[in-house]
Amino acid sequence: MAPDLETGAAVQGAGPGGAAATVLVLNGPNLSRLGTREPEIYGTATLADVAATCADAGDALGLAVDVRQTDDEAELIAWIHQAADGRLPVVLNPAAFTHYSYALRDALAMRTAPLVEVHLSNPAARETFRHNSVVAGVADGTVAGFGLLSYVLALRAVAALLARRA
Ligand code: DQA
Secondary structure (H helix, E strand, O other), rough: EHHHHHHHEEEOOOOHHHHOOOEEEEOOOOOOOOOOOOOHHHHHOOOHHHHHHHHHHHHHHOOOEEEOOOHHHHHHHHHHHHHHHHHHOEEEOOOHHOOHHHHHHHHOOOOOOOEEEEEOOOHHHHOHHHHOOOHHHHHHHEEEOHHHHHHHHHHHHHHHHHHHOO
């Protein structure tokens, strides 16, 4: 059983019936192209590498992870509704939706469990249009700029938030 990083409390058993809590790791548009998409910005890791890294981090933290990607705003919002209904924590890389999707923000505002925004790059150090996140204000926090490590740190934050709530 993995100890929570902040409190030392175990997070395993946070889910119904003593099962490991499931975290949805949701990825928005163009993130299926990781590996070949602007590698000087996003690195050479693929979405499969993101999924494997999240699975390993989840194992260490006692969390089950369900990694998904879509280019479709409606599908992403449907997954957010599913998380809200199921009280599932979410790690979300909203990709470009970060900067303009009020529909996504409104869906996230209905959340019932921890939400951590994540970015591979550091949007604050890039073009001006990337400096604003419409998601940040409804998230518990944001991890940005660390490549794959951003996802690991976000999962650690979710584990800490779940332990705090338990
Ligand atoms: C991103 C940053 C966004 O600005 C961009 O639109 C993406 C990826 C990141 O992970 O660094 O698609 O979310």
